Amino acid sequence: MKVIIVGGVAGGATAAARLRRLDETAEIVVFERSGYVSYANCGLPYYIGGVITDKEELTLQTPESFWQRFRVDMRVRHEVTAIHPAEKTVDVRNLATGETFTESYDKLVLSPGARPTQPALPGVGIDRLFTLRTVEDTLKIREFIEQHHPRSAVLAGGGFIGVELMENLRELGIDVTVVQRPRQLLNPLDADMAAFLHAKLRQKGVRLHLGCTVEGFAANGDRVNVLLKNEAPLTADMVVLAIGVTPDTGLAKAAGLELGIKGSILVNDRMETSAPDIYAVGDAVQVKHFVTGQDTLLSLAGPANKQGRIAADNICGGDSRYPGSQGSSVIKVFDMTIATTGVNEKTAKQAGIDCDKVYLSPMSHAGYYPGGKVMTLKVVFEKGTYRLLGAQIVGYEGVDKRIDVLATAIHAGLSALQLKDLDLAYAPPYSSAKDPVNMAGFMIENLSHGLVEQFFPEDVDALPRDGSVTLLDVRTPGEYADGHAEGFVNLPVDDLRERLREVPVGKPVYVICQSGLRSYIACRILAQQGFKCYNLSGGWRLYE
Amino acid sequence: MKVIIVGGVAGGATAAARLRRLDETAEIVVFERSGYVSYANCGLPYYIGGVITDKEELTLQTPESFWQRFRVDMRVRHEVTAIHPAEKTVDVRNLATGETFTESYDKLVLSPGARPTQPALPGVGIDRLFTLRTVEDTLKIREFIEQHHPRSAVLAGGGFIGVELMENLRELGIDVTVVQRPRQLLNPLDADMAAFLHAKLRQKGVRLHLGCTVEGFAANGDRVNVLLKNEAPLTADMVVLAIGVTPDTGLAKAAGLELGIKGSILVNDRMETSAPDIYAVGDAVQVKHFVTGQDTLLSLAGPANKQGRIAADNICGGDSRYPGSQGSSVIKVFDMTIATTGVNEKTAKQAGIDCDKVYLSPMSHAGYYPGGKVMTLKVVFEKGTYRLLGAQIVGYEGVDKRIDVLATAIHAGLSALQLKDLDLAYAPPYSSAKDPVNMAGFMIENLSHGLVEQFFPEDVDALPRDGSVTLLDVRTPGEYADGHAEGFVNLPVDDLRERLREVPVGKPVYVICQSGLRSYIACRILAQQGFKCYNLSGGWRLYE
Ligand SMILES: Cc1cc2nc3c(=O)[nH]c(=O)nc-3n(C[C@H](O)[C@H](O)[C@H](O)COP(=O)(O)OP(=O)(O)OC[C@H]3O[C@@H](n4cnc5c(N)ncnc54)[C@H](O)[C@@H]3O)c2cc1C
Ligand SMILES: Cc1cc2nc3c(=O)[nH]c(=O)nc-3n(C[C@H](O)[C@H](O)[C@H](O)COP(=O)(O)OP(=O)(O)OC[C@H]3O[C@@H](n4cnc5c(N)ncnc54)[C@H](O)[C@@H]3O)c2cc1C
């Protein structure tokens, strides 16, 4: 059996290694357009920032080591230029020599990844305008910085790659401005959660131009002008374009393979394309979203690695199935950690799912043990069924842990009501006896039992201020004095029972505290006195 | 409704708070024998070590704050001395005044916890011999240290509390010797995993006397002699007895409640005891093990908190059920983290479960990103069914995360084969594209498909050295030279294909490398050449 693999990185290299482990006799040839295989895409921003200092660290394997260990023929600087499914051949160009040739295959694996999206804007292609995908791109940016010592940079785009790059440039002391058409960074976050990120970035001196469209670029001496819609242009010493990625599937399209969203390759759960004996994996393929069941694109390394292994299994006569992607993700932003799994509220609603949510802001570990930090969790679930749909967490330590627990719960089909039962490991340096995930479960159970009803930060401003409803802030007078929502009167939770007569009978009561915990307790007191009341989910922390 | 609660800490205080949230009108009285409520048992060792510096931090609530927020009458220094289930009353002694009185209840919650096990040994009770359970115990030890500056300590017992105390005393510069009857510390670990802990402790200068029985204590001037079976006594400036805990259930026993293991209180999954309207929770009760279904005792704060909440729910007319305990635990030992969930191999075998296991030693996060550290995972599963039974992890960062993911998988009833599919969040500072938990899943899948067969460190010494089997070490010559198992010949994996003729045909081959990964690849090469071969699970790291 002869297997040809297009792309020698996350999906392709994994498929190659697994193929060899399954089949000693197969001939395995990998064509890789760039000069490197098995490179750590996800590490590239950190090489630019000088966090990873050794270039060697960026490649987990070389063609030589791959040959030694796996007898896989890794041909870098070789681009596959055409696939002929009927003949079962591919055309290849050796980019070093210009030579072209044709190779036959019994099985073909496509793992070409995605390319930085390059909009057809004036000035794309000028000097000092970079994109980041390959080791070569990385070295180019790094060298530029070392030689020209840019003092300012504009990042067009605020997705994962943009934000990681932004942190790394900022840590080098560069003035960074992020321009982003949506009004928030990191699309997997809902806007309310993205607000924490925006605050952190502003604190770190990053300038944010949100809701702002880039219309082009223009050289300006040694600098670059970034042209904006309805705004004065920005000028910087360098610009990186990171507005997203597009599946690199020209090859597949030309070969007549069936395509999906944004030109991605259609595959079934065995990673088989529409053409016999052609498999495709990674950023280039369309996947089923594990939660919504909808077709989607996700550019993440975990799925690419898993899919590469699955394709290899099936090529070798196995029956491995990809269960779909949940989009679990995590990103470090300075000292902050932001993580998501499943769908956010926005996406759930777009998918037509009737959803509800809880917000909480527990400590990463027991408050009495030094070093704990507050995180903010948002858990989204389906109304009525309590099916877990997704979660978002912004915080510091322990964020990645809770997202993985929630990701596992979602994968296993646990109901949001079962989160309270999870038997998680507790000691003071790591968690609380009621782990944040358990706590989310308690809160959701309370909603399910009608113990409390919620209102949300987005509802606060629209509440009537005409006396028809009571607006209560149950924090301490000091907290209240430091800042409160307009129209809310202060009545500390611990005084509520004694001062109950101050709460007008017969009117709905909207209660707010710092995080939602004390206002929940106040709601319980009020509800049992016959008041119709609502707890501000997420509290002042989120509203503010 | 009048509810009386015995014990005002993890289970009792949680029950009280939840009761109040559910019922504004109930009269809730908590009797607590010690001088403190809502104290952080789990923080006590860290106060002794000076990590927690403020005594106030040790109590999450006071009787005053509990009254203010919850209108719960918390009576410290009050001991319940008898329960009269027929009359629905309890007898109480005010320890401050000596006064005794009787209180009636509609519902009674017992959360008396457990006491440090005090064996009937000569000398128990002498000066400078301490136990640790309450704030008072903690202050006593701390004051002793501050006044007497002990230079040496013996810890009798090496469970969680013993080990935490050991770390804290050691960090104060005290010479610590741990005496433990079993040949290992931390019983939830299998011996092979405990070996990593022992190594760390020796490195930190802690003396371990394992497999050694304490027979008594004797004052020796300002010091204490610890009398050992078949060994010379140890002498130290202080001794802490931490050989385990015993449910504090004299009260329940005298009242005729049905009891279980070690005198624990029998409850159903609603936390109801055998007597009407009496509930019990926490360390004092017997629980079902979530994995084995067997009756067991577990002294952990998470379960106590959850059970307290469940009892409150049921008292207020709800129907909450405790699903059983998995025993998930985590402990910091100097810079190391050790965590477990479910059952270990030893316990699984004792429970009559036919089990198998994998060992792996992945990095906490991507190797190319600075700061990653190796952890060792052991995952235990049922043969044939691939039911997950438990996991143990020893390492540094990221250990608590993986144990919680595995705990969640076990709770959700995922099969060990599904671990490979978990969609976990990946970025270089947090994990690898193939997360350690995924990796365990890959390895277990390989076993299930017969791609590889394992042998274990405990089998190595018994392998024949008479030439009837081939013993191969596939690491590099350098690694081999640094230390190898007797009788194993070096043949690096990358040379194996070329030097295959050196492997005698017709004999089983036992293959060893550093972690099990390269030897797995070697096994795949050999197996496909017709060799019967076995991979040393866990590799030299574990064997050594
Ligand atoms: C800067 C950066 C940071 C990232 N950070 C994260 C992260 O933190 N977490 C995460 O989960 N994911 C991250 N990702 C995404 C992750 O790297 C990708 O999801 C993953 O690499 C996709 O694997 P793949 O095999 O599909 O494509 P790639 O790994 O991109 O490999 C595709 C390869 O195919 C080659 N190729 C394409 N066409 C041809 C052709 N015709 N002939 C020959 N070769 C061809 C390309 O040169 C390329 O090297 C990051 C990506 C980037 C760029
Ligand atoms: C030093 C230490 C470290 C620990 N570390 C951890 C850890 O890291 N992780 C973890 O999960 N668990 C840990 N634990 C265990 C955890 O603290 C217990 O599992 C938990 O506190 C049990 O809750 P409980 O309500 O059953 O008992 P407790 O919290 O012990 O409360 C029982 C209370 O009842 C009182 N009482 C008993 N009898 C009577 C009576 N007759 N009348 C009045 N009052 C009475 C006692 O004085 C006591 O204060 C630790 C325990 C200790 C001692």
Ligand SMILES: CC(C)(COP(=O)(O)OP(=O)(O)OC[C@H]1O[C@@H](n2cnc3c(N)ncnc32)[C@H](O)[C@@H]1OP(=O)(O)O)[C@@H](O)C(=O)NCCC(=O)NCCS
């Ligand atoms: C480097 C690369 C080729 C490695 O591929 P790989 O060999 O499949 O992966 P690993 O080295 O992690 O090894 C995993 C294999 O070892 C096995 N294994 C791991 N630890 C083991 C142990 N202790 N004992 C036995 N087997 C073990 C696993 O089961 C798996 O084998 P399988 O797939 O046959 O089941 C590939 O991951 C790669 O190119 N990565 C870089 C690109 C990339 O992923 N970029 C995006 C992220 S930055």
Ligand SMILES: CC(C)(COP(=O)(O)OP(=O)(O)OC[C@H]1O[C@@H](n2cnc3c(N)ncnc32)[C@H](O)[C@@H]1OP(=O)(O)O)[C@@H](O)C(=O)NCCC(=O)NCCS
């Ligand atoms: C301090 C103590 C009395 C607190 O008990 P508690 O009030 O039940 O616990 P918390 O303060 O964590 O609050 C949890 C409650 O707030 C709710 N909550 C938490 N965050 C919320 C938010 N943001 N919005 C709304 N509700 C929230 C939870 O749903 C839960 O309420 P419920 O049980 O009615 O569902 C008790 O935990 C205790 O005594 N602990 C110390 C002893 C101990 O546990 N020792 C062992 C470990 S060291």
Ligand SMILES: [Ca+2]
């Ligand atoms: Ca390398």
Ligand SMILES: [Ca+2]
């Ligand atoms: Ca306090």
